[in-house]
Amino acid sequence: MKKVEAIIRAEDFNRVKSALKQIGVLPLTAYPVQGRGVQGGxxxxxxxxxxxxxIIVKDGDLDRVVSTIIRNARSGSPGDGKIFISPVEDAIRIRTGERGNEALY
Ligand SMILES: Nc1ncnc2c1ncn2[C@@H]1O[C@H](COP(=O)(O)OP(=O)(O)OP(=O)(O)O)[C@@H](O)[C@H]1O
Ligand SMILES: [Mg+2]
Structure with missing residues (x-):
């Protein structure tokens, strides 16, 4: 399992969200943040x-999720955002006790 953390333009969020739904990845956590990149604001x-x-994704879905985010968040101008990927040790669906991939989606 991998954690995908994407920091994107707020105005691209709805498009990214819909595109993720279209590839069958529905669960996600999203929140507004403030930040700066190399231009320093x-x-x-x-x-x-x-x-x-x-989004915590199955290893096999990582490339598809990342390319979907990029395709829907890239304008080509500075500030398009960034994606960080890190390993996730385990996941647990509280309702059922399922773990790992089974707990994701
Ligand atoms: N190294 C980083 N660590 C933590 N957050 C980052 C980092 N780089 C970017 N971010 C976050 O991503 C947001 C968007 O970054 P941004 O797209 O401006 O990256 P960039 O490296 O400056 O690339 P670009 O030159 O395309 O603007 C920032 O506002 C910040 O919240
Ligand atoms: Mg920048």
């Missing part, structure tokens, strides 16, 4: 508002 703003989307 846009004067006079140190931090710019973005949307953060977190």
């Amino acid at each position: 846009i004067p006079p703003y140190d931090l710019l508002p973005k949307m953060k989307v977190e």
